[in-house]
Amino acid sequence: MVSDRPFYExxxxxxxxxCFREEHAVYGQIFKPTGALKDKGSIELKCRYKFSWIIVFDNSRYYVIEV
Known part of the structure; x- marks a missing residue:
């Protein structure tokens, strides 16, 4: 869940x-984009997972992906 527009637009x-603005899918190796382990911490996804942003409030969106 995010409440900052730059995550989705x-x-x-x-x-x-x-991944989040155009493709609406996550896949491959995804690095942590912020914080202490920026560009070092990562996860590897073996499949492509599509998602749709769901509106909660004016600027809040979320999606859920079961991996």
């Missing part, structure tokens, strides 16, 4: 943003 659709 914006002009910069490079890198991790492409």
């Amino acid at each position: 914006g002009r910069n659709n490079l890198g991790i943003y492409a």
